[in-house]
Amino acid sequence: MSSSRPTHVLIIGYVWPEPRSSAAGGHMMQIIESFLQEGWQITFSSPAGIGEHKADLAALGINEVTIELNNSSFDAFISELAPDIVLFDRFMMEEQFGWRVEKQCPNALRVLETSDLQSLRDARQQQLKSHLKHHPEQDDFSLLFAPSPVETFGHMADADLAQREIAAIYRCDLNLMISEYEIDLLVEQFHVPNSLLHWCPLMVDSAPAKFVPFEQRQHFLSIGNFRHAPNWDAVLWMKTHIWPLIRQQLPEAQLHIYGAYTPPKATALHNPKQGFYVLNWAEDALAVMSSARICLAPLRFGAGIKGKIADAMLCGTPNVTTPIGAEGMHGGMLWAGAIEQSASAIAAAAVELYQNSNAWHQAQQQGHALLKARYLKSSHGPALVQRIKDHRAVLEQHRRNNFIGAMLRHHHHKSTQYMSQWIEAKNRSNPV
Incomplete structure (x- = not known):
């Protein structure tokens, strides 16, 4: 690599980032901004279709390239690009x-943005389905929310999804981990x-010191991409159990429930007589959040941080x-509201915070302290860049120390190469 050449990062996106539609899209843009601040050049590629809320990457000086699955044209593309880092x-x-x-860039540092542990989320979803099947009217989910790490490992370990995900890690x-809980799970289990x-x-970027006053706010708000299964489950739980109690x-x-890509099954829940409003995508999520008095996030399964x-x-x-919603977010600090384990307790806490300005202001200040202590970009952005630099400096030894990873790469890449070549040959002989 020429010393005069700036560091070049290739990002291979599962989707094109939509920071105003999902936390995953927002997190990707935060990572991108950290790289740009370091002066790194970025090419963003993806096999996905372009969504209606896609970020304007070109305006940031980022090259955008559409790629295809199981297509050897990617080999020529990445060989010519010769990235130093592939995310x-x-x-x-x-x-x-x-x-x-x-095959094409063996010396490129390989970074995985996990977003969250999808195998953990899936295992929890299966547990919830089983629980609801046997206890459809149960109000208290405390046992579901508090399994030991050993129990969680037991629910995950035999699943194909977990074996694929951990192998990729x-x-x-x-591997970029958004939740300390998930780091502990990976290391210990x-x-x-x-x-x-x-x-x-x-x-x-910063933790604001001033907010819209208590007296100028009204109503409750819930927000999240409807394509994300934990969000949809939370909407149903609010509709059937929590909101009637409030x-x-x-x-x-x-x-007021806002979410990108609102399906008909969600709009069918809209009922102004019940005070239950499904309002589709929020043009400015922070504006509607600032006007609400309480945010409801009754997640019964999920992973990562919210x-x-x-x-x-x-x-x-x-x-x-x-506990699922708060997991990995507060590091033992006081919470910015209430963490409850049943529909009745969630409703009671929501009503109390809605009516009690002293408790409301205390929760607000605790949230402000959390942001300052744990989520400032001025700390995490440079730390990420430095960790990547450190790994690049000792990449050969780092990979030698990770023998399991080298072994998995060897076998996975051989088998995947044969499969991809077979698919390409079949496509050539049977064009659509």
Whole structure:
């Protein structure tokens, strides 16, 4: 690599980033901004279609390239680009393109942006389905929310999704983890070396000192991409169990639910007579969050950390959530609202915070302290860049120390190469 050439990063995106549609899209843009601040050149590529809320990457000086799955044209593209760093956006992109990166650019640092542990989220979803099947009317989910790490490992370990995801983590040189809980799970239960993991949570530019006053706010708000299964489950739980309990005590209150890509099954829940409003995509999520008095985030399964809760703290809006929603977010600090484990307790806490200005202001200040202590970009952006530099400086030894990763790369890339060549040959002989 020429010493005069700037560091070049290739990002292989699962989707094109939509920072105003999902926390994952927002986190990707935060990572990109950290790279740009360092003066690194970025090419963003993806096999996905372009969504209606895609970020304007070109305006940031980022080259955009559409790529295809199972197409050898990617080999020529990446060989010519010769990136110094390749960042895979979620493990499926490493599965699809990792072997081609290895073949064409073996000395490029391989970074995986996990977004969250999808195998953890999936295991929890299956647990919830089983629980609801056997206890459809149960109000208290405390047992579901508090399994030991050993139990969680037991639910994940035999699943194909977990084995694929953990294998991809081993194959990469560095994995960006948004949640400290997930780091602990990987290290203690799956025995992934700490040297492969880097804590990179959601980042904010600053923690505002002034917020819209309590008296000028009204109603409850919930927000999140409807394509994300945990969000949809939370909407259903609010509709059937939580919101009716809140309305009993606050008959004039309204719940405003915003989400990108609103499906008909969600708009069918819209019922102004019940104060239940499904309002589609929010043009300015922070503006609607700032006007609400309480953010509801009753997540019964999921993984990672929650963008809606970080946005609530940024806007000075107390939230009411579950242990799943708060997981990995507060590091033992006081919470910015309430963490409850049943529909009745969530409703009671929401009503109390809605009516009690002292408790509301206390929750707001606790959220402000959390942001300052744990989520400032001025800390996490430079730390991420430095960790990448450190790994590049000792890449050969780092990979030698990760023998399991080298072994998995060898076998995975051989088998994937044969499969891809077979698919390409079949496509050539049977064109659409």
